Amino acid sequence: MSATKLTIPARKGLAVRVEKGRTFKIVNTHGSQVVDSWAFNADDMSEFMSMEHSRAGFRRLVSQIGDSYLTNRRRPILTVTDDTSPGRHDTLIAACDIYRYQGLGHQGHHDNCTDNLRDALASLNLKAPETPSPLNLFMNIPWEPNGELYWNEPMSLPGDAITFRAEMNVVAVFSTCPMDLMPINGKDCIIHDAEVVIGS
Amino acid sequence: MSATKLTIPARKGLAVRVEKGRTFKIVNTHGSQVVDSWAFNADDMSEFMSMEHSRAGFRRLVSQIGDSYLTNRRRPILTVTDDTSPGRHDTLIAACDIYRYQGLGHQGHHDNCTDNLRDALASLNLKAPETPSPLNLFMNIPWEPNGELYWNEPMSLPGDAITFRAEMNVVAVFSTCPMDLMPINGKDCIIHDAEVVIGS
Numbered sequence: 001m002s003a004t005k006l007t008i009p010a011r012k013g014l015a016v017r018v019e020k021g022r023t024f025k026i027v028n029t030h031g032s033q034v035v036d037s038w039a040f041n042a043d044d045m046s047e048f049m050s051m052e053h054s055r056a057g058f059r060r061l062v063s064q065i066g067d068s069y070l071t072n073r074r075r076p077i078l079t080v081t082d083d084t085s086p087g088r089h090d091t092l093i094a095a096c097d098i099y100r101y102q103g104l105g106h107q108g109h110h111d112n113c114t115d116n117l118r119d120a121l122a123s124l125n126l127k128a129p130e131t132p133s134p135l136n137l138f139m140n141i142p143w144e145p146n147g148e149l150y151w152n153e154p155m156s157l158p159g160d161a162i163t164f165r166a167e168m169n170v171v172a173v174f175s176t177c178p179m180d181l182m183p184i185n186g187k188d189c190i191i192h193d194a195e196v197v198i199g200s
Numbered sequence: 201m202s203a204t205k206l207t208i209p210a211r212k213g214l215a216v217r218v219e220k221g222r223t224f225k226i227v228n229t230h231g232s233q234v235v236d237s238w239a240f241n242a243d244d245m246s247e248f249m250s251m252e253h254s255r256a257g258f259r260r261l262v263s264q265i266g267d268s269y270l271t272n273r274r275r276p277i278l279t280v281t282d283d284t285s286p287g288r289h290d291t292l293i294a295a296c297d298i299y300r301y302q303g304l305g306h307q308g309h310h311d312n313c314t315d316n317l318r319d320a321l322a323s324l325n326l327k328a329p330e331t332p333s334p335l336n337l338f339m340n341i342p343w344e345p346n347g348e349l350y351w352n353e354p355m356s357l358p359g360d361a362i363t364f365r366a367e368m369n370v371v372a373v374f375s376t377c378p379m380d381l382m383p384i385n386g387k388d389c390i391i392h393d394a395e396v397v398i399g400s
Contacts, residue, residue, distance in 0.1 A: 052333040053294045055293060060347045060348055061347035074297070092261070092292075094272075097273075100256075129330065147261035149259045
């Protein structure tokens with residue numbers, strides 16, 4: 001089966017179906033873009049990738065190549081098969097939402113990953129039962145020995161990519177994080193598109 | 201108003217209503233018992249304490265005295281006002297559930313914190329819209345600089361207690377974690393009761 005290349009538009013979301021056993025690659029086209037990611041069991045949206053269950057499974061704050069993310073029923077849903085980035089992907093921090101931007105002083109509408117998840121699923125006539133804590137690809141949240149967390153710029157370079165294998169039929173959702181009030185997407189605070197390549 | 205002292209039975213859950221501005225203290229009566237904890241907005245159960253939003257708020261893996269836990273709408277719901285334990289409380293790991301015990305080789309029924317949350321809320325004729333990631337009081341999950349996590353025995357001593365102030369009217373739920381297949385509740389793997397004291 002040939003590869004399908006799709007663009008995640010800047011500041012927006014994209015939902016795709018991926019069959020069990022197929023791989024998909026998220027490419028950080030411009031190098032500095034955080035991509036919030038979710039995965040749902042395509043046959044039962046009440047089962048989904050869960051960061052709190054996944055950390056208990058791979059016993060780390062951040063996954064490595066070969067690790068599987070687990071669902072809220074502790075079944076493998078995505079396995080990391082390759083990663084050409086420095087491997088820094090965040091499992092700790094909530095998706096941004098309108099409350100986050102209001103808290104930072106923004107007034108009125110602001111694109112946000114929580115709404116992008118909802119809108120991307122709606123494009124497939126689907127609805128999530130909740131907003132699961134996201135896997136924030138390329139998001140650089142280092143931790144200190146005393147538990148302090150920092151919001152740093154991504155360590156990834158243009159073209160860096162992470163590849164997953166779907167362990168069940170999934171609906172995968174991606175959002176190019178529109179946070180432009182702090183330099184989590186690079187110090188220029190410019191939001192970029194990214195790419196998903198669904199492979200064999 | 202006088203204090204109310206309640207027991208969280210060993211292996212089971214307890215749900216209590218706490219008015220805005222009142223404090224409540226969770227006492228580790230026997231010293232080694234993990235207590236999974238949740239808090240919901242009593243006026244709207246769809247708003248609840250969220251570990252992924254709270255970590256973004258206090259910018260640490262583990263709270264300190266004075267830190268506020270946030271809801272999924274990023275509003276303060278509980279503030280830590282005192283802590284006589286070593287302060288090691290976990291925000292990273294999912295509540296145990298039947299899938300966890302099955303994965304460890306257990307067959308048949310096993311008490312678990314996810315069911316305890318459901319049953320405790322049912323005792324107040326309430327239902328959670330989801331199982332939020334819990335605040336695991338006294339649970340000792342140290343992290344390494346490389347992100348590795350460990351499941352260690354609690355560092356707390358008999359009588360150690362953490363105190364919270366409710367920042368809105370809340371329904372608080374506690375579960376004495378029934379994990380007895382690994383020494384997260386102490387090396388004897390015996391599950392104990394604990395105590396909640398609702399103060400002024």
